[in-house]
Amino acid sequence: MNNFEYRRASDTKDAINLIHQQEKSKFLAGGTNLIDLWKYNITNPTSLVDINHIAELSEIKALPDGGVRLGAGFKNADTAYHPIIEQQYPLLSKAILAGASAQIRNMASNGGNLLQRTRCYYFYDPEVPCNKRVPGSGCPAKLGYNRIHAILGTSEQCIAVFPSDMCIALAALDALVNVEGPEGKRTINFADFHRLPDDRPDLDNTLKPGELIISIDLPEKGFTTNYSYLKLRDRHSYAFALVSVATAMELDGDTIKDIRIALGGVAHKPWRSKEAEDFLIGKNASAENFSTAADLILKDAKGFGHNDFKIKLAKKAIIRNGLMALNPDTQLPGAKPSA
Template sequence: MNNFDYQQASDVSGTIKLACDNSQAKFIAGGTNLLDLWKYNLVHPSLLIDINHLSELSEIRGRSDGGLRLGAAVKNSDTAYHPSVETRYPLLSRAILAGASAQIRNMASNGGNLLQRTRCYYFYDHQVPCNKRKPGSGCPAKEGYNRMHAILGASEECIAVFPSDMCVALAALEATVNIVGKEGKRTLAFADFHRLPGDRPDLDNHLMPDELITSIDLPEKGFPLNYSYLKLRDRHSYAFALVSVATALELEGDIITEARIALGGVAHKPWRSAEAEEFLRGKPANKENFSTAAEIILKGAKGYGYNDFKIKLAKNAVVRNGMMALNPASQLPGAQPSA
């Protein structure tokens, strides 16, 4: 039996104070990952602080700079189907709808999506060593069954991957994350929010223990004309990505003037390559150039046995998704694949 207290605060400052007064407190919005971790005996909060009633976290609204602010407590489904997201940031809408199941998307929050823990089988089995759970204990995935694991950005300490779909699109869109804690407010570029494992794989991101994500800001540019989100997985429904790709393009005729490509399912955080994106600038949007970009993105990729196939899979996915982005309608049910 896990005994715990439950509290709501009327404002953000009160919420932060509750967290500062109890080191075993956890914020809860949807709780879809928190409750999993609890059931698997990986976390033991003594206090749940409900943030669903905080108005500052519960709305989607336009910004004065032309961008869009997504409240951290807004549910994934409400975000995906919001008219401004569907029309101005369709890449994000598609990525969210590729994640989990409809029931989970109806419950999961935007802020919680950023804070998901890995789905590594060894992490969830508290009877085996895991450096992400207990630094220095070992990483059995390196020599074990590692089919789902990282091919980029891994370390000797950890080869787990970050499971989010939403975050892959947020990386491509270059979102920013708004945070508040006892030291006040701060904003992080999305690229700087998550960490690679290094020698501290137990730290997934740069959020401090008493800090709370309040919102996510999208810039004005949303790439509504040429975009695609491709998720390759073992089954079409309710499965985590083996490889996913978010592609956003800006074109003049058939020439790429700007490219954003982010990969999921391959690393400890959504993966981008500035070198690959710069290579595509000024080039025709064709398979040959997307293939060269894929080689650049996957440069240095390393498999660990069971996941060796993911290197080729990721390269093919980058090419396929680049071509799909030329015709977003090709992603609709019943559409024929791009030539």
């Protein structure tokens, strides 16, 4: 690790000013992913701007429209166990608790969760080329060992996946991301925050240089009755998703009035299909209809050899999670989804 300067920001404006004083400055919140990137020589900041003591970033509060604002500096664990989140947004709580380990959740911040970088093995190996790490150098994952890689939204440049669990639930909930930078404040729809790789896989999101995530707004509708988060992984403890699914529904009897289905572990960003969701509205919440919706979501899916299994796995996960959402109690250990 290189030498660096540590500076502590007093408020958001101070943090933004400090980050611009040195070219290779980084904001420091939980630092859980930053340290990984630093150890592998992927980032080498010359200055860290500590934002942990900014009150505005460390709160959860109700909004006038009935929604809730999550401070970007609030920790993942504190968010998941907060009474408002557990009661009004249980899908989000379950998704957060499915991620990482308890120790990491205690340190990781909400804003940092949005900014995680891929866990692609080639990205972390400086001895091999990687378009995400060094644009234009190549993507060995396409012809190499690619078991954990993307099946949707890939490009010729990159097939890496986005690793977050929390963000899959935020995508399903249609959250908003509030940011502030040298040009002022703006709000980004969650669907527009993360990018597909296209020809710039080195850019993970749509933040402008020097912008800081201030908060995340959740809408009033939290889907408290019918929801489920399913994470399929190689081991139950501390593993990233091969495929994950967040499902949130509003039902009228057995008929679907509203539904959101977001997938993780399959693309460069949380993945949703409006076509599939529109198909399900007005239909019965049945395995047959979830199967058809899964086909719509995965119609453009493409495997690269070692990850071909993800296409079938994702379809089964979508169907299973839709049935689990009919009765969230089925998410308890040992429980079986409704038929």
